[in-house]
Amino acid sequence: MSSDFLWTDRPQPTRGPKPALTPQRVADTGIALAVAEGLGALSMQRIAAELGFTKMSLYRYVPGKAELVALMVERAIGAPPAVAPADWRAGLGAWASGMLDRFLAHPWALEATLGPRPIGPNELAWMEAAVSVLVGTGLTGAERFDTVAVIAGHVRMIAQQAAVARPGEAELLDAIGAVIGRHADRFPALAATLADSAEGRDQAFTFGLDRILDGVGLLIARRGGAPAAAGQL
Template structure:
């Protein structure tokens, strides 16, 4: 994973106006050929392949067949473009059905974001603690809060639980995406990497010094971690359920 980037680095007024469709129509450039939506969609296509470090206004302009300066009449700079990309991608998150319970709604929130991060790995390059304040991002968060409001939690606990689930999903997705990117960039899969180090366990590892790790290795537990996301999500939701039950 490339070094972290930050949302909200552009001009706040211009970014928010673009996010909420209040920026108006450009007065210069190829007005009939481009829209902000098309610029953002093209930038996402590039970032899905090359990451944010491979994204530039020049590359977007080239893909669209216009001059770079023309692009600035739609989006001021890369900083504002990243904010728009984040919110547009988050718009892919499905909303919960009416009448579903808190657990089903939080589980949907978690699974949708897990899949979102794998479709758009570049999203994990942007630190998550500064929201872009776009309509799609706020809607997804509001839906998750609503699940907990119906469960009877107070406002502070609502925020705490959503942050817990969101942090779990983001952390696991980062590990998963890092693994896939490492294989793609090095040409060596995780299995191949570990196979090349099999000698360590045979020549250097002292089983008696690490009894718990030895037990796990003997049970071949690491090779059965394909469902690690499911296991952790279920335990997270179980913990929330227990917290709700203990509150009465």
């Protein structure tokens, strides 16, 4: 398992027949399969069959499955959105929203970006974009990394909930409310909370991100930096 494959440009031959395949075509076939059936359906044999080639022929273009999955992540997740370096809060808000959009479009990437794996330039560019807006805030290097990790964890949690097709917050609260309506005397605090929760449902991503950024703003203020206005992405 090596990252070199993701960082080396392969010159196209100028003479002779064009290659029958390209790493990009192999990866795009893997992406289509993962979107349709999940990452568990992915194998070199399956992709070879989809392309009409032998399994061994794929290794001319992709060293192995780990590198293939990494290339799939690079192509599916792509480059990060442009962030505003002068406003750390707006920058991290745009970064988190962009990451959520990519994971919602490619839920298989949630599993693909866990644990040791080859790391490509796009994945590092996402990290660079996030930590860059925290430079100069007074946070230590460890605190900058932890801030990004906490936000990424929040994004992944929301995306994972969507990926497993869990009911929306409104549907879940309605189901709970149907039971609470008959047993309000046993759960008075829950009954009162449900009665007061008609507005603001299905906003877990924005609410959670705002609260994380509020906390980061307080820490930046303690470090002598200038926190952004609370509650504004």
